[in-house]
Amino acid sequence: MTQPNATGTLFVTGVGPGDPELMTLKSVRVIQQSAVVASFCKRGRPGHARSIALAHVGSNGSGQSREIRFEYPFTVEVDVGNPRYLAEMGNFYEACAAELAACLAQGDDVALLCEGDPFFYGSAMYLFDRLRSEFRTEIIPGITGMSGAWSRAASPMVHGDDVLTVLPGTLPEDELVARLQTSEACVIMKLGRNLPKIRAALARAGVAERAIYVERGTMAEEIIVPIVALDRSPAPYFALVLVPGRQGAR
Ligand SMILES: C[S@@+](CC[C@H](N)C(=O)[O-])C[C@H]1O[C@@H](n2cnc3c(N)ncnc32)[C@H](O)[C@@H]1O
Incomplete structure (x- = not known):
């Protein structure tokens, strides 16, 4: 049974390469059951992972999750070799992790969506790295691109x-x-x-x-x-x- 003050679990879940039928049963269940569903996207775009999982998110799924969308400050506009890249992306991931930490601290489970498999070049790893020592985490693999x-x-x-x-x-x-x-x-x-x-x-x-x-x-x-x-x-x-x-x- 959940303790009154227990913190939530961060589920970092792969949603597969694109075809929604290639999501795992476990990923679908976790997305439907989590209080918060978070995903990354390019500025002004819906985001690939969220588009793949759409049928199971929020009022579309059987649950009533709150959605959080993290808009990248840039994608290909700034080169990885540019000093701005690491600094600004570092700040961005810090802010994303803080927002998820606040949800987890108040006991909400969070499903963080990732296209393909999360531990295979997935941005979700940057949030996992920042939150893993403080909160329970579970990784759900996905079919890679x-x-x-x-x-x-x-x-x-x-x-x-x-x-x-x-x-x-x-x-x-x-x-x-x-x-x-x-x-x-x-x-x-x-x-x-x-x-x-x-x-x-x-x-x-x-x-x-x-x-x-x-x-x-x-x-x-x-x-x-x-x-x-x-x-x-x-x-x-x-x-x-x-x-x-x-x-x-x-
Ligand atoms: C940041 S990596 C993320 C990889 C992802 N986590 C995975 O497990 O496949 C993004 C790259 O994966 C490749 N990719 C991922 N899904 C793909 C797909 N459905 N079709 C073609 N390329 C894909 C592309 O080369 C793209 O530039």
Whole structure:
């Protein structure tokens, strides 16, 4: 039974890659049962995680949760290397954590939504890191964007002792080339304006012919094409490249 002065639990929950049917039963239950549902979004936008979970949030779901939306001060406008980036994002995450701490302190459970899996490049980790020592936390895994993408592309990725490497597209071109050359299979995340550099790296590493571009995988607007046939640049944020490993039955 809940104690009168007990603090709430922070549930950091993955909501999967985009298709709402790829949410887990546990994530749905936690979202429906939490007093507060929090999510990140780009300024003036609904937010991907919230859009995925919408049917289960607030008056849409079976519960009556209060919603908190954290609008990023910027997304791609300020470069990660710019000193402003760390300082302003640090302040932003501090303010978000303080707002959630106030809810948790008064006994409310909080479901913090995260697209894909929370511990895989998810912003929710920055709040988890700030709150984990003070409050009970539970992490609910989600299907990652890359897993959704290779399933929709019907592209087996790694067999046997193949090595899979996950690369942020923000890495310098030479580093991308070196890593592409030393793994059987790769996933390149965070495309956006890095796309021309990534295409150059795929060509230099000799893997462009088997690379697959996946934009908004599992969502209604999904695009899946061989990267050599792609005629757009830059790419949107929700896009990745799959470089499948060795193919064929053994
Ligand atoms: C900040 S990371 C978050 C990853 C997320 N936590 C996950 O488990 O997939 C965002 C990057 O994930 C990739 N991504 C996530 N979901 C995707 C999807 N449905 N389709 C294509 N790319 C996706 C994109 O490369 C995007 O730039």
